Amino acid sequence: MTLEVELGELAVDIAREAGELARTRRQQGVRLAATKSTLADIVTEADREVEALIRERLRTARPSDGFLGEESGAEAGDSGITWVVDPIDGTVNYAYGIPAYNVSIAAVRGEPDPRTWEALAAAVHAPAVGETFRAARGHGAWLDGTRLAVTEVTAAGALLATGFGYDPATHDGDLATVRRVMPIARDLRRMGSAALDLAYVAAGRLDGYFERGLQPWDIAAGSLLVTEAGGAVTRTDAEAARPLLIAGGVQVHARLVKILVEKNPD
Ligand code: IPD
Numbered sequence: 001m002t003l004e005v006e007l008g009e010l011a012v013d014i015a016r017e018a019g020e021l022a023r024t025r026r027q028q029g030v031r032l033a034a035t036k037s038t039l040a041d042i043v044t045e046a047d048r049e050v051e052a053l054i055r056e057r058l059r060t061a062r063p064s065d066g067f068l069g070e071e072s073g074a075e076a077g078d079s080g081i082t083w084v085v086d087p088i089d090g091t092v093n094y095a096y097g098i099p100a101y102n103v104s105i106a107a108v109r110g111e112p113d114p115r116t117w118e119a120l121a122a123a124v125h126a127p128a129v130g131e132t133f134r135a136a137r138g139h140g141a142w143l144d145g146t147r148l149a150v151t152e153v154t155a156a157g158a159l160l161a162t163g164f165g166y167d168p169a170t171h172d173g174d175l176a177t178v179r180r181v182m183p184i185a186r187d188l189r190r191m192g193s194a195a196l197d198l199a200y201v202a203a204g205r206l207d208g209y210f211e212r213g214l215q216p217w218d219i220a221a222g223s224l225l226v227t228e229a230g231g232a233v234t235r236t237d238a239e240a241a242r243p244l245l246i247a248g249g250v251q252v253h254a255r256l257v258k259i260l261v262e263k264n265p266d
């Protein structure tokens with residue numbers, strides 16, 4: 001077994017256990033723990049508890065690896081591998097009882113920085129719907145037993161997804177971005193979970209996805225799913241406060257880059 005596959009299996013096992021914990025806590029009732037960057041940016045007690053479980057499982061299985069989690073921060077390791085974790089991606093869905101939330105776990109080589117890291121393995125597990133998306137570098141992307149492949153745009157246009165940040169001050173700009181891409185869209189989705197948006201691109205359930213201001217844990221696992229399913233992912237304006245992530249099948253990705261980056265450099 002290659003290192004990538006081994007890390008991928010570990011990510012899947014832990015994501016499923018963590019997902020069960022999140023689902024159980026959801027059934028027991030969601031308790032808000034705090035707000036973060038804005039009032040809309042919430043963290044529940046379950047986010048923290050689930051991340052603690054993942055961190056503990058990884059520490060036991062791979063004590064030399066580093067860790068970067070949304071809720072509990074970073075810890076350097078000495079193996080060259082770091083786990084990048086979002087315990088609950090789609091927290092607002094989770095709080096409202098919408099099933100589109102997931103546990104997202106990736107192993108990356110190098111600094112835990114999306115500008116330079118090499119993603120090795122990924123798991124995105126959506127416990128409320130019982131789906132586990134996984135990828136290992138060089139070994140493809142899978143939804144349970146099915147190998148995933150991105151789609152290409154049809155004559156009817158691309159089914160696109162996007163997301164909006166929690167800061168109301170950014171909404172006008174994000175809506176202007178939506179307006180620019182609508183000419184190539186058959187329709188647009190806003191599901192509320194970046195990792196699932198990326199997993200759905202990998203699975204051919206979406207043709208493309210774009211969003212500004214995502215954090216490393218939002219994109220680490222999902223981006224590997226897309227590239228291992230034959231798609232492309234670009235992160236532009238990497239030095240800016242709100243980098244733009246564009247993902248899709250090769251043609252749709254290229255069209256989005258042309259519209260959002262080349263024609264309208266920010
Ligand atoms: C959020 C979700 C959402 C995206 C936000 C993310 P969180 O992650 O992925 O879809 O639009 O930008 O912050 O807060 O639910 O982990």
Ligand code: CA
Nearest residue numbers: 070086088089
């Ligand atoms: Ca989260």
